[in-house]
Amino acid sequence: MTNLRARDLMTPDVVTVPPETPVLAMARLLAERGISAVPVVDANGTAVGVVTEADLIRRLAGEADRPAGWLASLFGNQERDAERYARTHGVTAKDVMTSDVVAVDPDTLASQVAHLMEDRGIRRVLVTQDGRLKGIVSRADLLRALVSPPAEGGELSDDRIRRAVMAAMKKEPWADTFYTMVDVKDGVVEFHGFSRSAAVQRGLRVLAENVPGVKGVVDNTQPMPAYLFATA
Template sequence: MTGLLARDLMTPDVVTVPPETPVMAMARLLADRGISAVPVVDKDSKVLGIVTEADLVRRLAGEEDKPSSWFGALFADPASQAERFARTHGVTAKDLMTEKVVTVAPDTTAAHIAQMMEKQNIRRVVVTEGDRLRGIVSRADLLRALVAPPHQDAELSDERVRRAVMAAMKKEPWTDTFYTMVEVKDGTVTFHGFRRSDAVQRALRVLAENVPGVKAVVDDTQPMPVFIYGGV
């Protein structure tokens, strides 16, 4: 992992939302795309905050909140209570989002990012340049960097191509990144795992062929077994 920087690890094509996005739309977005967080940005791509799965779960749990007792209210901090109420009853991204987003520059080392995640107990950092969003580095990205072959430009290039293919897949609701794995070697993309239909198989090939750096596409997927897919 030594020598790798945030720009090498990050997912560059990040799904974002404007601050006025409704709660239900964000929940549907995270579920459909298979992602765990979404940055909130303004029209100039400046990062305003981030909404995570935990924020949405907290919002759902807030529906069961009960008024505190008179005794508890004596010792409660009104400012903290007000902030919690806004985040557990808000209806848009700007109400739920965490404004203090942990950010790094594109040239931040992988080791420093890992240290930040460990110390602050966070799952991801946002890569920014001049306050503008450039990408996200997650714990999974760091794990991939840990097992990646060291310091060989061709292999690093393959990893970048693989990440670009994965990013493109996550944008499409018909893909299944849980059952379909991606391998890239010498510019050749190979899909492993299972596919839901022949249409998905064809679309995956087209998707990969449109990613810069892809020289060839090999489909090694199998039809989804009935015991997984339920025959639907």
Template sequence: MQGLRARDLMTPDVVTVPPDTPVTAIARLLAERGISAVPVTEADGTLRGIVTEADLIRRLAGEEDEPPGWLGSLFADPEALADRYARTHGLTADEVMTEQVVTVGPDETAQRIAHIMEERGIRRVVVTEGGRLRGIVSRADLLHALIAPPQPESAELSDERIRRAVLAAMRREPWVDTFYTMVEVKDGVVTFHGFRRSDAVQRALRVLAENVPGVRKVEDQTRPVPAFIYVAS
């Protein structure tokens, strides 16, 4: 995914609905198109919000809501109750939509988008520019980027440059014991020597090296840390 941006990953031809679209029409649209969300926009493309499957399910579930009892009403938040009532009884897109939409710009990196999705626990981000909808990047789009063929290197990297890159990556990770783990590179093959703290560290070192440009193969010749060696945690 190195170098890919939101503009490279996004689906630009996004189905949208105006704010006054009936909820029943939105449900039918999602079912017929096989999509899980639809942005709500003004006529000029300005993003107002998004209606997701979760919003529609929330509305359906809200039909079973019962008003809080006398004791519960004493501690209830009127604003929260009013907001839920509007969302669960709304008849149009602007009444049930999620207004706090997670958006990114067209130049946002694929790595940052993946981090946002993981951190927020969401399935998509909306790409906007100047407040107007430009596209949507979904988890599926990121997966396609992950399996895309890597771009060819402009020049073959020397073993020493690869070694320095691996060491630099190791120093950035708190779980790496650089004092006890040594790196050798020959013909693009990275070999780890020395000691490792655990099997998890062994696996992570392999992954770290595999992600360094120019690495053709990774070999691990490290051994478990002897009991007489103290490794700081």
């Protein structure tokens, strides 16, 4: 992992939301996509914050807060209490998001990213260039880099291709990342598990073929059993 940089680790094509996105819509987004955080970007594509599961839980927990008694209010911190009230009662991303964005540029070394996560006690960092969001690096990305050998000859690693395919699938509502698994060997994408229809299989093939570095696609999926349709 010595020569790896943020651009080699990051998940590109990150799902983002504008500052005006309702809280409930973000909660559904995280649940449906199976992600734990979503960056907030303005109209210019500049990252202005991040909404995490913890932020949404804090928002939901805030609904049960009771008004402070008069004695507690005498010793309270008005600025801190006002900030907490806004984050626990806000209805849009700009109110509940963590605005202290921790970001790195694409050329930041993987070791520096790891130290930053450790020092700040965070689970992810944004990758930005001139303020614009380029991707996101999570702890899971760092762990995968430790167990995946770097690519040779300037080619994209199989792990990076796999993450790019998974990121593209998560952006498409018809692509099932729960029942359909992705593997990459020598640049060839292999789909395993179940698929809902021939149309979905065709869509997955085209999706994978559009990912840079993909040399071929092999579909090993099987038709989804009827009993799974009831729970899917």
